[in-house]
Amino acid sequence: MTELNKRAKQFMDALLHIDADRCSMLLDNLSSQGGDLRLVEDVVIPALEQIGVSWEGGDISLSQVYMAGRICERVVGRLLLENTCSIYGRPRVGIGVIEDYHALGKRMVISALRSSGYDLLDYGHGLKADDLVERALKDQLDILLISCLMLTSAVCVKDVVAGLRRAGSRVVVVVGGAPFRLAPMLWKEVGAHCMGSNSGEAVRIVRTLMEDRIWE
Amino acid sequence: MGMTSSQRLQIALSHREPDRVPYVLSANMHPARQMGLTIKEYFSRPRNVVEGQLKLHRMFGNDILCCYPFAALEILAWGGEALYCDNGPPNAGAPIIRRAEEISLLDPPEVAGNQPLQGVLQSTGRLKAAVGNDIPIAGVIISPTSLPIMQMGFGPYLDLIHERPDLLERLLLINTQYCVAWANAQLKAGAASILYSDPAFSPAIMSRDFILQYGLPTAVNVISRINGAVMIHMASGTGVPVVNEIFRAGFVGMSASAEEDLGALKSLCRGKLTLVGDLNALAMGSWRSEDIESEVKRAIALAGPGGGFVLSDNHGEIPLMVNEDILLAVADAVRRWGQYPLNWINAEDV
C-alpha cells in the first residue's frame, strides 16, 4: 500500500469520525475542481483500502469499517451514481451468501464497491449453491463474490465452483469472510480464484481483475 | 490419587500450577455424530446432551463440561427460530426485533417456563448429578451487548448504536435483566461458573468508545448481580487492548484469540486473569501430527508457566469437520507437555 495522499487521509479521517458532513464537504470541494472518476480513484478507493488494512492490523474496529462504508456509499453515491448504475462498463459483478444467514460481510463489500464506482448485483443470503450458480450464469457474470461467516457455508463454495465449471463458465469466484481469514488455505481448498480479507480489499481485487480484462 | 478436574481448575484459576495444564476440547457437536443423531435431534433432548458431555470427558479428558447448545438458543428463548443444518451449528433465524421502535415495547422472556432454557437447565442438573463436584460445568450467557447482533441483525444493531442511543440503552437494560436471571438459573441448576460470551467487547468488533461507554458498565452491572465467577469469551475476537477493562469489570478470566500474540497477552494477564485458548479451531482440521505437537507446545510454553491458563480452542466450539483423531492427538499432547513443572520450556527452544 502506498502512502495515502493528503486528501485521501483527510477523507479517511472524516469517515472514521463518522462525520458525514465533513466527508461530503471534502468531496464537493474536490468535485468542483472536476473529474469525479479521479476523485474516486485518488481519494475514496485509497481511503477505503487503508481502512480495511487498519482493521486487519487491529487499529480500528469492524463497527468503524461498517459506518465508514455506509457514509461513503451515501456521499459518493450522491456524486456519481445518481444517473448511471456503474461508472465502468465491465466487469459484471454479483455477490451472494450461501447456506448462511449472516449478511453483514456482504453488505460491507457492497458498500465498498459501490463507493468505488462499481455497481453489482446482490443475490441476497441463505442461498443454495445451485441457485447462486444459476443466477451467475443467467446474468453472465464476470466476477462472482461470495461472503461466508460459517465454515459450513465456506465449504459449500466448492459446489458453486463445480457447478460453474460444469456449465463451462469462466466466471472468477472471489471469496471472503471470517472462516477464510482464520483458515488461510481454505480458499484454495474450495477452489476459489482468490480471497479478500477485508471489504476494502474487494475493491482492489475487482479493480485488478478489471485491469486484466478477465472477460476477454 | 490424582487431582480432580475441579481441583486442577481451582488452582489454575488462582494463578498457581496444578498437576498439569487443564484443558477443554469443545467438540460440542461431535457426540451427535457418534450417537447417529442430527444436530437438532441431539440438542432437543437433555438426556443426549448429558450422555454427550460424559462421552467427551471419557474420550478427550475434558476438564470442563458444558450443556449450552448453541448461540441461536437465545433467539429460540425470545420467541424466534433456529435454522438447523446437518454438518454444523444452527444459525439464528430472522431477527426478533424488526424495527428499532419495537424495543420500546420489548419484554425479556422469563426463565421459568421458557422451554428452550429449561432444557439446558435440565441437562445441567442431570449432568451435575452424574459428575458431582469432580468436574465443573460451565454455564453460558450471550452478553447484553452482543445479544442484539442476533436480536436485530448486525447491521441494524450498528445503525441503532449511532442513530438511537435512547433505544440502545433500553435494549441493554432489558438484556441485562434477562442475562442476570439466565446466568443465575444455570448456577442454581449446577453450573460452577459463567462464560460471558461477548465478542462486542473485542476492539476488533466494536470501537473503543462503545466498549468504554456501554460494554464495560454493562459487564460491571451484570457481574455484580451474578452469584458466581464470570469469565469473558470473545468468540475468537482479539483482546490485548482491553485487558485492563476486562480486569476492571471483575472477570476472572478471558479468551485468547489465535489472531494475537499469546505471549503478549500472557504478560498483561499474569496473576490477574486466567487465559483460555488459543488453538485455531478453523485451522485445526488440516493439522498434521507435527503441527498438533508444535501448536500445543507453543500455547503451553507461552501461557502455561505460573498457572492461570486453560488450553482450549480460541472460539469455544470446534467445528464438526475436525475429526476425532486430531482431537485425541491434541488431548494427548496437552497431557504429555502440560505436566507441571514445565521444565522442558527452558531446555528447549520453542
Ligand code: B12
Ligand atoms: C461476533 C461473533 C458472534 C456473535 C454475533 C454473530 C453474528 N454476526 O450474528 C455471537 C456471539 C452471537 C456469535 C454466535 C455464533 N458464532 Co460467532 N463470531 C463472531 C465473530 C467474533 C465476528 C463475526 C462477525 O459478525 N463479523 C463481522 C463480519 C462482517 O466480519 P467478516 O466475516 O470477517 O467480514 C469482513 C472481511 O472478512 C470481509 N469480507 C466478508 N465477506 C467478504 C467477501 C468478499 C468477496 C471479500 C473480498 C471480503 C469479505 O469484509 C468484512 C469487513 O472487512 C467471529 C470471529 C471472528 N474473529 O471474526 C465469530 C464466528 C463468526 N462465529 C462462529 C460461530 C460458529 C458462531 C455460532 C454458530 C456458534 C454457535 N455454535 O452457536 C453462532 C451463530 C450465531 C448466529 N448469528 O446464528 C465461527 C464461524 C466459523 C465456524 N466455526 O463455523 C467464527 C468465525 C468463530 C471461529 N473462530 O470459529 N458469534
